[in-house]
Amino acid sequence: MKSARESDRISQFREGFRSVGEIQDARVYGRDPGNPYHDLLYWVSQELKPNLTVELGTCTGGSTSYLAAGSTGKVVTIDIETRPSAIEGLAKFGNVELIHGDTRDPVLAAEIAKRGPFDLLFIDTDHTADQVKAEMALYGPLVRKGGIILFDDIRMHPCMSAWWDELDEEKLEMPELHWTSFGVVFR
Ligand SMILES: C[S@@+](CC[C@H](N)C(=O)[O-])C[C@H]1O[C@@H](n2cnc3c(N)ncnc32)[C@H](O)[C@@H]1O
Numbered sequence: 001m002k003s004a005r006e007s008d009r010i011s012q013f014r015e016g017f018r019s020v021g022e023i024q025d026a027r028v029y030g031r032d033p034g035n036p037y038h039d040l041l042y043w044v045s046q047e048l049k050p051n052l053t054v055e056l057g058t059c060t061g062g063s064t065s066y067l068a069a070g071s072t073g074k075v076v077t078i079d080i081e082t083r084p085s086a087i088e089g090l091a092k093f094g095n096v097e098l099i100h101g102d103t104r105d106p107v108l109a110a111e112i113a114k115r116g117p118f119d120l121l122f123i124d125t126d127h128t129a130d131q132v133k134a135e136m137a138l139y140g141p142l143v144r145k146g147g148i149i150l151f152d153d154i155r156m157h158p159c160m161s162a163w164w165d166e167l168d169e170e171k172l173e174m175p176e177l178h179w180t181s182f183g184v185v186f187r
Helices: 004-018 037-048 062-069 084-090 106-113 129-142 158-166
Strands: 052-056 074-079 096-100 118-123 143-152 170-173 182-186
Touching: 004 037, 004 170, 004 182, 037 062, 037 118, 037 143, 052 062, 052 129, 062 074, 062 084, 062 118, 074 084, 074 106, 084 096, 106 129, 118 129, 129 143, 129 158
Parallel strands: 052 074, 052 118, 074 096, 118 143
Antiparallel strands: 143 182, 170 182
16 A cells, blocks of 8 residues: 555656646757657656666657756666767767667666666666566666656557556556656656
C-alpha cells in the first residue's frame, strides 16, 4: 500500500506540471506539439536539480537538449547509433556527454554506475517489454531514493503496456501527454 506522503508527491507532481506550458528557452530543439513530453523533461530537471541525469535513447538529441537546459548537472545520454545531428545540436551544452553503446550491455552500465547515483533517469529506447526490463534491471537500481524515472511511449506496444501495468513502484501515468502515454516512477 502507498503511503499518504507518496500520494502527495504524485499529486504535487501532476499539479506542478499542469501550469508549465511550452518551455521558452532558445537552446532547446525538437519539441513535438502533439507530444509535449520535452516540456516535462525540462520542468522535472528544474524542479529536481539533478547532479546526474542519464538518458537511454538520444536519437537526434531533442529530449537531451531539454534535460540539459533545465539543469546545471551532468546529462549522460546513450544511444546505439550516435547521430551527427545529435552531436551538432548538443554541442552548445557543456553538461552533456554522448555515449555510443547498447543500453543492454552490463559492462557499459557498470561503467556509468561509477559516476555515482542517478537523480533522474529517462528511458526512451525501443519501447518493448524485454528491453525496458533489461534497462530497468541494469539502471533502475542506480537511481537514488527521492530520484525519478521517466518513460516515454509506455503504451506503444501491448507488451510494454502490460509491463507498465504490472510495475510495482510508486508511479504516475500521464496519458494527456501522448497517445502512447508517458510514465513517471518515484523512488
Ligand atoms: C525514440 S528514440 C529516442 C528519442 C529521444 N529520446 C527524444 O525524445 O528526442 C529511440 C532511440 O533509442 C535508440 N536505441 C534503441 N535500442 C537501443 C539500445 N539497445 N541501446 C541504445 N540505444 C538504443 C535508437 O537508436 C533511437 O535513437
